[in-house]
Amino acid sequence: MSDQVTGGSDVAPADVVPLVQLVTPTGERVHEPDNRYAARVAHLTGDDLRAMYRDMVLTRRFDDEATALQRQGELGLYAQSAGQEAAQVGPAHALAAQDMVFPSYREHGILHVRGVDPVDRLKLYRGVDHGGWDPAEHNVHLYTLVIGSHVLHATGYAMGIQRDGAVGTGDPDRDTAVVACFGDGATSQGDVNEALVFAAVNDAPVVFWCQNNQWAISEPTTRQSSVPLYRRGEGFGVPSLRVDGNDALACYAVMAEALERAHAGHGPTFVEAYTYRMGAHTTSDDPTRYRERAEEEYWRQRDPIDRLAALLRAEGHWDADWAAGVDAEADALGETLRAGVRALDAPPTTSMFENVYATEHAQVGTERRWFTDYEAETAGTGQHDTEETAR
Template sequence: MKNDATGGSDVAPADVTPLVQLVAPDGSRVVEADNAVFRERVAHLTVEDLRAMYRDMALTRRFDDEATALQRQGELALYAQSRGQEAAQVGSGRALAGQDYVFPSYREHGVLHVRGVDPVDRLRLYRGEDHGGWDPNEHNVHLYTLVIGSHALHATGYAMGLQRDGLVGTGDAARDTAVVTYFGDGATSQGDVNEALVFAAVNNAPVVFFCQNNQWAISEPTTKQSRVPIYKRGEGFGVPSVRVDGNDVLACYAVTAEALERAHSGGGPTFVEAYTYRMGAHTTSDDPTRYRDRAEEEHWRRRDPLERLEALLRAEGGWDEEWAAALQAEADAYGERLRDGVRALGAPPAETMFDNVYATDHAQVTAERAWFREYEAATAGEEVAR
């Protein structure tokens, strides 16, 4: 543990709420007796593993920069930035087993990167060309959810289904399955998240509630959301809870790995508060300079998750300039492909809105589809006449 929860908007300097930290902001390893169990969780990670984590984080940030630029150029209707939250997303995402299922909100670009969702597909929703963008079953990642906190209930229901299907607590690592749902600090004030915690707790559901506390629910600081640290909310429902340094990729990996092990084995839910910071705006329609000051932003800029991992790699002989240059070239090509791919996107046929409303045929949807076809045909005739 490390008493490093100082600074920022929701924690006063006197607050010494402990949080799990394995790598300090200067890149040094944190070696304390009370974090030994989490150090063991990352002991197997090699230099190549750390490089792979850095690559994931670097490409996630490049994705963020490119998407922000595309929105400013009028190519996207809106975009929710994730700058500063790469460690929380990549660390937790890399702890997932292939069969585990993810329910994201709308900012988990790093988790989607780790799960292999195509970067262009991630922006179809933000371009307004598609209701989703990818096949959830291909990557075990549900579509982005814009309604704050609603997906926490979906995640809990899915986890309860896994439980009833006998996919939890079998002892077979390739069979036991868990769910992770991601949301922000503001979502913990929503009824859906609280209801999900009730259902998960009383049913011992195999779900990890991963809250990225980036300290601002749009323009509202966490002090307007809770009188106690966010992870305490999980404890109030009887859910084992932990607060982790969300800018420390190794700590996020370790904490999530422990939570998933509990879920896989039938031990039930866990609530994780990843204490981090939203370095950018809430979305591209937001102006954070109206509600937070430069001193706070500078405080957190010095805790940049990418710089922290780079410092660790340099300290342990894992940083190579040739490798770094190759990664920069990869990021440049990645950015070019993303720009070209987004600009080439076209809208799918409007009738596809009826395709996945229900799993099986439904009389009302069939009737509405037929009406829509007639409407489109009539409208097309009017267009020709004009």
């Protein structure tokens, strides 16, 4: 545990806030006696660190390609994640296979580690699917665009796991936890606060993973809270802490501890991963209207990918041929993403009526029949074709 003088858009520039950090921005290990978080990464080998680096590089490339595809008109919108790779890839590596993740809409690194197909991740942003993947296949719920609503869903899911007896058994292949990912702005939403209440009083096995990228669209953290965000959890009686969100090892260690607590049936944890959004909130946003260039440059010098690369070099785990292979893999990912997204055709219009309810629903059935008749009546008249083009 080290101290960090917070700056930029954080709560108070003069405040010193406890911060879990294991690797400095220059890639050096933080050596502190009796550091329980350092002990949690002691088993990680050079191959483990290289795997994290690879996943972070591929996540950044995914982000760059998706942004370019949106600019080319292939996606309707895209939420960038550049700068937040450590706060996603690090904790994702700590997850057990049975753990369930509820992302918001920016957790591209977590989805990558969990094996969600990169093209499937963009179906929502292309507007051809309401989700894009099967949550049960990867134990990752669908992206949620309604700010904070999924945090309450995640808590309810965790309470269900608890009542199914899948926590506190001592069986590492059975004990299950839930991770709810959200941003700093979501902490101002009622659903997040309600979720903290339910989780605290029920000892729900959920980890609240708040990625504080310091800007809720154009609103700084100072407009969200008068105290560091991790103290929000404390107010509900949830053990809480702040971690350096640009330090992949620290994020791994903190998530590992929080998951251990949840798996054992000891309740929730609130983690504030202090990081920075290098890009825009979404591709419809212009951060130059509310952020200073000096602030952006300050955080670019603390790039989480560069930090892990520096650690790999310092500890003799860097290999030029291996690094070139990672870059080549990133190039291949870009080609796959471009071709795959452009090949995504619009689904049948009647698909909007599918999966609305788990069973047949009279009103939905009536609407489907009406729409089917409408399409048949307007087919070939030009009217329907014009409307399809407009859509």
